[in-house]
Amino acid sequence: MASKSDSQDDLDDPSSSSARPSKKSSLVVPPNLSDQEALFYKTAAKFTLGIREGQLESEIPEIPVVKIVEIINSLSKKGFLEILFIGNTKAFRIVKYEEAGKIASMEMETMMVYKQIKAAGNEGIWTKVLKHKTNLHQQVITRCLKALELKQMIKAIKNVKYPTRKMYMLYELSPSVEVTGGAWYTDQELDTEFIENVAKACYKFIYSRSFPRGQPDAVFAASYSGLPTATQIRRFILDSKISSIDLSLDDIIALLDVLIYDGKIEKRMPVFGGATGADPDWSDDEAVGDAEWRYKANRERKAGREESEPWTEVPCGRCPVFKFCTADGPINPSSCVYYQKWLEF
Amino acid sequence: MAFTQRLCREIIKDHFGPIVERSSRISPSFAHNSFLQKVANVLLNKGRLPCGAIALFAKLTQKQVRECLVVLIQHNIAYYAEIAERSRIVVYYEVSEEEILLRIRLGAILRYSGEWFGKEGALVAQHILRNELVLFTKAFTNMVRERFLVAVQAQDSISAKDRAINAEAAELEKLLMPPTAKELKNIRKLRDDRADAEYHSSVVIGMKRKLAESVGNQAKRHAPEVLEEVEEEFYFRINNDRYNIRFRNEVIVNYAVDRINRSAGIVTKTMLDHGEEKMRRTKEDKSPAVTAVQISQLIPATINLETDIVLESAEFTANSLPSKQQLVHEYLELLQTDSAGFLRKEDERGAGLYVVAFDKLRDHLKRKVLDSVVREKYGSASCRLMKILSEKGKLDEKQVRAIIVVMVGMSYFTTIVVRMALATRFVISLICVQKLALLPAKETRERLATLGTQGYLELQEVPKAADRAPSRTFYLWHVPLNQCYATLLVDLYRTLGNIRQRKRDEISARSRLLDKAQRQDVIENQALLSEEEQEHLRLLNETIAKLDVGELRIDGLITILRDI
Numbered sequence: 041m042a043s044k045s046d047s048q049d050d051l052d053d054p055s056s057s058s059a060r061p062s063k064k065s066s067l068v069v070p071p072n073l074s075d076q077e078a079l080f081y082k083t084a085a086k087f088t089l090g091i092r093e094g095q096l097e098s099e100i101p102e103i104p105v106v107k108i109v110e111i112i113n114s115l116s117k118k119g120f121l122e123i124l125f126i127g128n129t130k131a132f133r134i135v136k137y138e139e140a141g142k143i144a145s146m147e148m149e150t151m152m153v154y155k156q157i158k159a160a161g162n163e164g165i166w167t168k169v170l171k172h173k174t175n176l177h178q179q180v181i182t183r184c185l186k187a188l189e190l191k192q193m194i195k196a197i198k199n200v201k202y203p204t205r206k207m208y209m210l211y212e213l214s215p216s217v218e219v220t221g222g223a224w225y226t227d228q229e230l231d232t233e234f235i236e237n238v239a240k241a242c243y244k245f246i247y248s249r250s251f252p253r254g255q256p257d258a259v260f261a262a263s264y265s266g267l268p269t270a271t272q273i274r275r276f277i278l279d280s281k282i283s284s285i286d287l288s289l290d291d292i293i294a295l296l297d298v299l300i301y302d303g304k305i306e307k308r309m310p311v312f313g314g315a316t317g318a319d320p321d322w323s324d325d326e327a328v329g330d331a332e333w334r335y336k337a338n339r340e341r342k343a344g345r346e347e348s349e350p351w352t353e354v355p356c357g358r359c360p361v362f363k364f365c366t367a368d369g370p371i372n373p374s375s376c377v378y379y380q381k382w383l384e385f
Numbered sequence: 386m387a388f389t390q391r392l393c394r395e396i397i398k399d400h401f402g403p404i405v406e407r408s409s410r411i412s413p414s415f416a417h418n419s420f421l422q423k424v425a426n427v428l429l430n431k432g433r434l435p436c437g438a439i440a441l442f443a444k445l446t447q448k449q450v451r452e453c454l455v456v457l458i459q460h461n462i463a464y465y466a467e468i469a470e471r472s473r474i475v476v477y478y479e480v481s482e483e484e485i486l487l488r489i490r491l492g493a494i495l496r497y498s499g500e501w502f503g504k505e506g507a508l509v510a511q512h513i514l515r516n517e518l519v520l521f522t523k524a525f526t527n528m529v530r531e532r533f534l535v536a537v538q539a540q541d542s543i544s545a546k547d548r549a550i551n552a553e554a555a556e557l558e559k560l561l562m563p564p565t566a567k568e569l570k571n572i573r574k575l576r577d578d579r580a581d582a583e584y585h586s587s588v589v590i591g592m593k594r595k596l597a598e599s600v601g602n603q604a605k606r607h608a609p610e611v612l613e614e615v616e617e618e619f620y621f622r623i624n625n626d627r628y629n630i631r632f633r634n635e636v637i638v639n640y641a642v643d644r645i646n647r648s649a650g651i652v653t654k655t656m657l658d659h660g661e662e663k664m665r666r667t668k669e670d671k672s673p674a675v676t677a678v679q680i681s682q683l684i685p686a687t688i689n690l691e692t693d694i695v696l697e698s699a700e701f702t703a704n705s706l707p708s709k710q711q712l713v714h715e716y717l718e719l720l721q722t723d724s725a726g727f728l729r730k731e732d733e734r735g736a737g738l739y740v741v742a743f744d745k746l747r748d749h750l751k752r753k754v755l756d757s758v759v760r761e762k763y764g765s766a767s768c769r770l771m772k773i774l775s776e777k778g779k780l781d782e783k784q785v786r787a788i789i790v791v792m793v794g795m796s797y798f799t800t801i802v803v804r805m806a807l808a809t810r811f812v813i814s815l816i817c818v819q820k821l822a823l824l825p826a827k828e829t830r831e832r833l834a835t836l837g838t839q840g841y842l843e844l845q846e847v848p849k850a851a852d853r854a855p856s857r858t859f860y861l862w863h864v865p866l867n868q869c870y871a872t873l874l875v876d877l878y879r880t881l882g883n884i885r886q887r888k889r890d891e892i893s894a895r896s897r898l899l900d901k902a903q904r905q906d907v908i909e910n911q912a913l914l915s916e917e918e919q920e921h922l923r924l925l926n927e928t929i930a931k932l933d934v935g936e937l938r939i940d941g942l943i944t945i946l947r948d949i
């Protein structure tokens with residue numbers, strides 16, 4: 041049986057791509073299912089998001105199409121299968137055996153609450169939304185949530201975006217990046233020090249690749265192809281052990297964007313036979329074919345010239361009472377203490 | 386506005402006030418100077434006035450006022466306009482704030498005239514500025530030819546606006562019937578074109594020239610070998626536009642050196658120098674076009690471009706060095722790909738024509754000034770937030786306004802729906818902001834609020850509920866760039882005013898000592914000053930120098946914000 045051996049493969053080889061079919065470490069097939077039902081159940085279990093209507097035929101060639109509807113109906117009646125709507129196609133997702141048992145023993149309201157929380161997946165659901173969707177009374181919801189939490193079926197989570205909102209998700213799930221904020225967050229707090237360190241390292245690395253070494257005023261020609269890509273920068277960061285956390289490519293790109301906003305580096309189009317350009321019309325979303333953006337450091341300001349900003353060099357530029365200072369008012373340049381200090385030699 | 390006026394007053398005080406009076410022969414008497422200040426102040430405060438009214442406000446006689454006006458007009462600070470009121474013609478006078486503010490740069494003008502045209506050049510500029518007789522030296526001729534000095538014409542004393550109105554009136558006069566909107570538009574366009582053509586003509590008025598092709602009415606024709614001469618019946622004045630062009634070009638070259646390197650600066654400078662003759666205004670979009678070949682021919686052979694560029698192509702190995710033309714090409718490529726957008730390729734055919742993209746550079750440099758001010762004053766995180774908002778938050782203002790206008794006519798329920806739609810979009814974008822900036826939410830909010838109160842951000846509040854409670858309101862931020870530049874410029878003017886006032890105070894506090902130091906016998910014999918006095922003098926000089934440097938650097942920012 042082709043499908044069975046497939047799932048076997050998944051089990052044995054953890055590195056195999058599990059983009060769609062998910063690894064099931066221990067799948068308990070509910071008893072009292074017919075052979076075909078069991079087969080369907082096992083196949084569908086490989087898809088966390090549910091198996092699509094269109095995939096059925098190719099995934100389970102053993103079952104004739106006419107039979108499939110029957111099987112689906114009986115499974116869902118027994119509570120082992122949910123029907124989802126993705127766009128305008130249907131998808132079928134299994135309900136785990138132990139879960140099916142738990143749900144079956146729940147009261148009506150608790151089940152409603154549970155289903156909504158489950159539907160929210162790893163994003164979690166806000167109690168307010170929960171109330172809106174289930175149409176239950178607040179007290180009822182609170183009671184249900186308590187009961188579910190006690191049974192360790194759901195857990196409360198904190199969302200970095202809305203720290204004040206009370207949110208819930210299934211107990212066994214781990215919150216999505218959206219919720220935790222990703223690698224830059226430690227305990228839902230932005231880890232600024234960590235960010236700064238990694239940013240500095242990135243900048244140094246890019247800088248070292250942007251200008252020829254040992255010649256202070258030298259530059260590379262426009263056709264220079266040694267500017268690093270985000271992938272290369274990520275590899276450097278991981279190799280140099282600056283971060284103990286595994287930073288994803290997206291994390292690194294977010295950080296590089298910050299460096300761009302700070303004017304420290306800029307994004308360049310890769311070289312295509314000499315004609316290049318930091319063309320502003322290229323929006324970030326247009327992933328330039330397969331080519332990756334390259335990053336170039338901006339030259340640091342030269343020592344000796346413009347080391348300070350002209351305006352803030354004179355006292356008025358950083359004066360806290362600038363807006364109140366007039367020619368002959370109570371605060372005025374003639375009796376100004378900031379100048380007094382500045383002009384002391 | 387009040388602060389620009391104040392700076393104007395300070396400038397007038399500086400240039401025509403007692404200090405000037407002491408050291409120069411600009412005008413005959415001290416009394417005259419204080420009158421002049423009074424007249425200028427009245428005009429600054431009240432705007433356009435006829436002579437009688439000025440006399441009234443300044444508490445002077447009409448004769449005195451007229452004398453002052455002559456001086457002001459001579460210095461190109463004041464304009465007049467003849468306006469027919471019923472049967473008689475009334476002459477109104479006004480001072481031009483812009484012209485006065487341009488005088489901040491007189492020091493720089495003097496210094497650079499010296500640098501560009503030798504000692505004589507500085508002298509010429511100085512004499513012209515003081516309205517003194519000038520000898521027609523070689524430097525003078527050069528300055529006229531290169532338009533650093535221009536002949537004064539009668540219309541220079543009429544403000545540009547009045548000139549435009551007069552020209553339009555003259556055209557309208559010719560029509561028999563009141564003009565249609567289209568005719569009016571045509572007339573205006575014609576008028577503007579003509580003014581432009583005049584500005585861009587290659588004829589130098591007031592000079593007998595060899596280069597002019599079209600027959601100018603004053604200029605006589607000469608064969609090319611004949612030396613150019615300045616016509617003696619003309620008066621000349623400093624051409625601020627021309628100086629500003631030079632200043633702008635210098636800013637750009639320096640920036641190329643900073644951003645890329647010395648050789649890139651040389652290439653840029655060569656391009657700008659080449660086209661300088663054809664540049665008339667600083668507000669142009671681009672420089673005259675040049676080909677790569679032209680540039681490499683223009684760069685002197687003594688300059689070595691290759692030491693500071695690293696070429697990786699296999700063709701350039703150690704034994705076959707790249708040619709100069711190849712090097713120039715490489716630099717043009719670098720300048721073109723730089724995100725500051727130094728160069729633009731005009732013509733894709735063949736080797737291509739290159740122009741310096743003033744429009745893009747202008748935006749870039751202005752933005753850089755704003756960024757560095759925000760960074761210095763409020764920290765780099767605030768600067769980052771502003772960048773993100775101005776890049777990602779473009780959506781807001783206009784759409785919001787449009788939607789709010791629409792909302793007025795809708796039922797309450799629809800309003801709420803629209804508001805929600807609008808708001809969710811922005812809430813997402815605010816979260817985006819803090820996410821993109823990698824800043825904690827609280828800090829983001831605080832920084833945005835600070836920038837908002839300082840006028841660097843504009844806030845649009847969209848209340849969700851009728852009670853307009855802050856917790857139920859969405860805040861939409863927007864970066865009004867042009868307004869930021871304007872605010873910044875006024876702040877800089879204000880600072881200059883402060884520095885000047887302080888400088889005047891420092892000088893007048895030690896006026897006795899200064900008087901003594903400038904006595905003939907003391908100049909000859911420094912020993913007449915006590916040790917303490919000398920120490921004080923040294924301190925005063927250092928103080929002034931420090932203030933002057935501050936002033937100069939701020940003027941550099943003003944150049945970028947205003948004149949580029």
Ligand code: SF4
Pocket residue numbers: 355356357359360361362363365366371372373374376377378379883
């Ligand atoms: S003169 Fe003094 S008080 Fe006034 S703005 Fe400047 S520093 Fe502030």
